[in-house]
Amino acid sequence: MYSYIPHTEEETALMLKAVGLASEDELFSDVRAAGCLLPGGLNLPEGLSEQEVLDRIRALADRNTKGICFLGAGCYDHIIPSAVRALSSLPAFTTAYTPYQPEISQGLLEAIFEYQSMICALTGMDVSNASLYDGATAAVEAAALALSDRRKTTEVIVSETVHPFTLMCLNTWAHGTSRVVKVLPEKDGVSNLCALDGMLNPQTAVFIAQSPNRYGLFEDFTGVAETVHAKGALFAVSSDPMSLAIQKSQAQWGADIAIGDAQSLGLSMGFGGPSCGYMAVRKELMRRIPGRIVGQTADDRGNRAYVLTLQAREQHIKRERATSNICSNEALCCITSVIYTSLLGWEGLKEAAVLSYDKAHYLCTGLRSLGYTIPVADGRFWCEFPVVFPSEKKMEHFIASMRKKGIFPGVRLGRLTGKPADAPVLLVAVTEKRTREELDLYLSLAKKEAR
Amino acid sequence: MDETLKVIEPLLIELSVPGRRGFKFAASDVPRAQEPDSAIRREGGVLLPQASELDTVRHFTRLASMTFGVDMGPYPLGSCTMKYNPKLNEACASLDGFTALHPLQDEDTVQGALELMYRMQESLSELVGMPCCTLAPCAGAHGEYTGLKIIRSYFHDKGQSNRNRILIPVSAHGTNPASANVNGFEVVEVASSSDGLVDMDDLRSKLDENTAALMLTNPNTLGLFETDILEISRLVHEKGGLMYYDGANFNALMGWARPGDMGFDVVHLNLHKTFSTPHGGGGPGSGPVLAKEHLRPFVPRPTVVRHKSDGRYALSWGRGRRRTKVCAFWGNFLVVVRAYAYILAMGSDGLRAASTYAVLNANYLRVSMQDIFSPAYGSLCKHEFVLGLARFREETGVSALDMAKGLIDLGFHPPTMYFPTIVHEALMFEPTESESKDTLDSLSQAMHSLCETARTDAGALHGAPVGTIIGRVDEVRAVKQPVLKYQED
Incomplete structure (x- = not known):
């Protein structure tokens, strides 16, 4: 049995x-x-009772160490309201399949419609899909979308300041195919947009950039859309959706494709996954956007109803002509994120974004006054900033002494990029969840290290 | 928004009351920083719901009550393996020691998570008979993308970039050809024989020096085991190609047969199907990819290794070579935790039993309906079977869709409709091992009674379902007048 x-x-x-x-x-x-x-038989252990499984897995969970988290680089320790966890674990949401039978999936469909509405509101775009895997794969999908939309193009230009893993995913996608990924170099921690015009050519399908970027810095995309469009290419901007409560939206920059990772909207860090990639586009690209989309329509009884729509774009219809193969997405995570934004509303979301901003600036100012090198001006970053140490060794010493006091002080940028210049760079992230006490503890330890 | 329509559950934004909030943060305990530059700053606000916590709780709880999940009733959705999602899995995945873990913590602080991933890799290796494993892919289609990427890199490295064709049976899931296309391959369709299996002559005629791989689901989408599989593998390998196993239907074979032993070189699994993790209304899934030793250098990184010297676990980026990556971090870890809990609970015999009973249930259901409908192909099936209702439709005017909608009124989630496309008016049933004999008996009775209705009162079925909160939706209107987000009046 x-x-x-x-x-x-x-x-x-x-x-x-x-x-x-x-x-x-x-x-x-x-x-x-x-x-x-x-x-x-299989060379696997015999089955265990529920209690035995729980004990074993809890023992593994307990072998992981928690700390006061100043780690970011694409995954952030934000506050998650209790109602988010409770509602996103309702069995109907968790145990349903993709809502292909609208008569018994109206709730799920309406929740996804609300998610699409929320993403469109934040990004300013016209059409959102029902989620992608994560921010990095959303960038790959944006590249594929652009190549299919801009006929006869073969190349994608991506800013060097996007998340290092996003760049790796794009390179992996292009490897061994006719696609070319070119990198627009950075200058002073942001995209060297002066060099963009010279790189754009008739083969270019899209320019992909990110703000806040891999260093946590805001990018100023003034004039970029015009430059890119003048060469017949599309413009895609990746942004943490919470940051859109502070910085201009993708639509305000004139972008054609808005992408990003919605982990900040109520999803636990979960060792990096599952997260939730988002993508929204201008209406001209409505029939190019990959993945599932929910639309509002009517039923045969005069009710407002929701249904998966525009399916002619999708793999199960298009098969070998499909430009994306996505079917399973991150539906439950997208519902989680819309529950989160529903509870907070715009005011709450802005509050979380501003609190993160203010607290990051408080820590940054404190570290700078202790003599740490932070090559970024106030007001130019959101919740994350780079600290440049005199050497990698000094940085490791800093990390080690913080670790002893239960602090995870930041992410080693060099480990992500593999670039020697990044070896002594620590990325420090501060969210609204960090308290004044935690920030002051960080500063007091940093003061000892600075001596 | 069309105001002539009746609204069953308003959008939360339509229930908004200005000034209401559902969550409060602590007052700021740091000074306000200088605002971002005006060139960057967002001015004004956007419209999001303004609701109290209770407004929000009730809204989403009502939405949940308007959604049918495995916990509500039988879900014999073919090809989707809607088995029961154990609550134990959820308890394990919600442990603070996993949910609060940052992916870039120092490795000495995440030894438990890495050990779990390592043990998962090892378990899956044993299940499929292949030594290399990455848990990074976030879904089945993402696994296909990753597996084909491995194949592409392998031939690129061997200087055989001419190998640009992927052979795929005409009965395959749509994702297979889509994944091949996304990876820049050309798709060559292989015909099905009259018994629903790979047409061997057609396969032979399409294999050549440009073949990169054959993608195959086994058992196939008709629920039939490809009995020529060893010969198929031999032929593909003889031409220098590789064998790709789509693990969508692996719930039929756990502990009975392994893709590695059948001659496959690469496989993806669907943890959200075979390994009982919830489908979440469409995701998140997890699609680990496994490969044979000769493909190890091409498996995307990082994977988890265990250092023999001190027993510590680490993320390995491989030696030299290019860094390849398919997702933001290490995959859908919390989904992996759930699947690992399932593997521990089931054990060697339990996993085999899951497949045994999945196959028994499918065959029992097939036989219990054979007086009204026979499968389109074959007799003994594996975990699922496909009925073709073309003649039934001619006789009664009742379509596969009508039958599916009729089942909804009788308390069942419908089977998969109109797939595979080689069967006209297809209904694909996959009961999984989770359903009891009683449930299968009542499903069979439901099909019998619908069959009876079709012959006596076909009109009733054209209007089904009637017991649901909404009726059939106007899909044409959804496409022609797309409303894809909330629009202010």
């Missing part, structure tokens, strides 16, 4: 008899005849 399999011995016997088989083995007579039957 297994907890998750209901069959009694008697039922099994009755069922086998009904099928006309003498034993369970005969269910696999075709596998046997094909010469594929696995000799012996």
Whole structure:
């Protein structure tokens, strides 16, 4: 007997008899005849009781160490309201499949419609899909979308200041194919936009940039859309959606494609996943956007109703002509994020964004006054900033002494980029969750280290 | 928004009351910083709901009550493996020691998480018979993307970039050809034989020096085991190609047969199907990819290794070579935790039993309906089977869609409709091992009674479902007048 399999011995016997088989083995007579039957069993342990499983897995969870988290680089320790966890774990949401049967999926469809509405509101764009895997894969999808929309193009220009893993995902995507990923170099921690015009050419499908960028810095995209559009290419901007409560939206920059990672909207860090990638586009690109989309329509009884729509774009219809293969997305995570923004509203979201901004600036100012090198002006970053140490060794010493007091002081940028110049750079992230006490503890330890 | 329509549950934004809030932050305990430059700063606000916590709780709880999940009733949705999602999985995945973990913490602070990932890699390796594993892919299609990327890199490295064709049976899931296209491959369709299996002559004629791989689901989308699989693998390898296993249907074979032993070189699994993690209304899933030893250098990084010297676990980026990556961090870790809990709970015999009973249930359901409908192909099936209702439709005017909608009124989630496309008026049933004999009996009875209705009162089925909160939706209107977000009046 297994907890998750209901069959009694008697039922099994009755069922086998009904099928006309003498034993369970005969269910696999075709596998046997094909010469594929696995000799012996699997070399895995015997099954465990619920309590044993829980004990083992809790023991693994307990072997992980918690700390006061100043780590960011694409994943942030924000406050998650209790109602977010409670509502996003409702069994109907968790155990439903993709809502292909609208009559019994109206709730799920409406929740996704609300998510799409929220993403469109924050980004200023016209059409959002029902989520992608994460921010990095959203950038890959943006590149693919642009190549399919701009016929006969082969190349993508991406700013060097996007998240290092986003760049790796784009390079992996292009490797071994006819696609070319070119990198617009950075200057002083932001995209060297002066060099963009010279790089754009008739082969260019899209320019992809990110703000706040890999260093946490805001990018100023004034005039970029005009430059990019003048060369017939599209413009895609990746942004942490919470930051859009402070900085200009993708639509305000004139972008065609808005992408990013919605982890900051109520998703736990969860060792990096699942997260939630988002993508929204101008209406001209409505039939190019990958993934599922929910639309509002009517039923045959005069009710307002929701349904998965514009499916002619998708892989199960287009097959080998599809420019994206996405089917499973991060639906539950997108619902989580819209529950989060529903509770906060615009005012709450702005409050979280401003608190993160103010607290990051407080820490930054404090560190600077202790003599630390932070090559970024106030007002030019959101919740994350780089600290440049005299050497990697000094940085490691700093990290080690912070760790002793239970602080994870930042992310080693060099480990992400592999660039020698980044080796002594620590990325420090501060969210609204960090308290004054925690910030002052950080500063007091940094003061000792500065001596 | 069309005001002539009745609204069942308003959008939360339509219920907003200006000034209401559902969450409060502590007052700031730091000074206000200088504002961002005006060139960058966002002015004004945007419209989001303004609701109290209770408004929000009730709204989403009502939405949940308007959604059918596995916890509500039987879900025999073919090809999707809607098995029960154990609550134990959720308890494990909500442990603070996992949820509060940052992906870039120092490795000595995440030894438990890395050990779990390592053990998962090892378990999956044993299940499929392949030594290399990455847990990074976030879904089945993402696994396909990753697996084909491995194949592309392998041939690129061997100087065989001419190998640009992926052979795919005509009955395959739409994701297979889409994934091939996304990876820049050309798709060559392989015909199905009259018994629903790979047409061997057609396969032979399409294999050549430009073949990169054959993508195959086994059992296939008709629920039939590809009995020529060893010969198929031999032929593909003989031409220098590789064998890709789409693990969508692996719930039929756990502990009975392994893709690695069948000659496959690469496989992706769907943890949200075979390994009981919830589908979440469309995701998140997890699509680990496994590969044979000769493909190890091409498996995207990082993967988790265990250092023999001190037993510590680490993320390995490989030696030299290019850094390849397919997602933001290390994959959908919390989904992996759930699947690992399932593997621990089931164990070696339990996983095999899951497949045994999944196959028994499918065959029992098939036989219990054979007086009204016979499968389009074959007799003994694996975990699912496909009925073709083309003749039934001619006789009664009742379509597969009508039957599916009729099942909704009788308390069942419909089977998969109109797939695979090689079967006309297809209904694909996959009961999974989770359902009891009683449930299968009532599903069979429901199909019988719908069949009866079709012959006596077909009109009733054209209007089904009637017991749901909404009726059939106007899909054409949704496409022609797209309303894809809330619009202020």
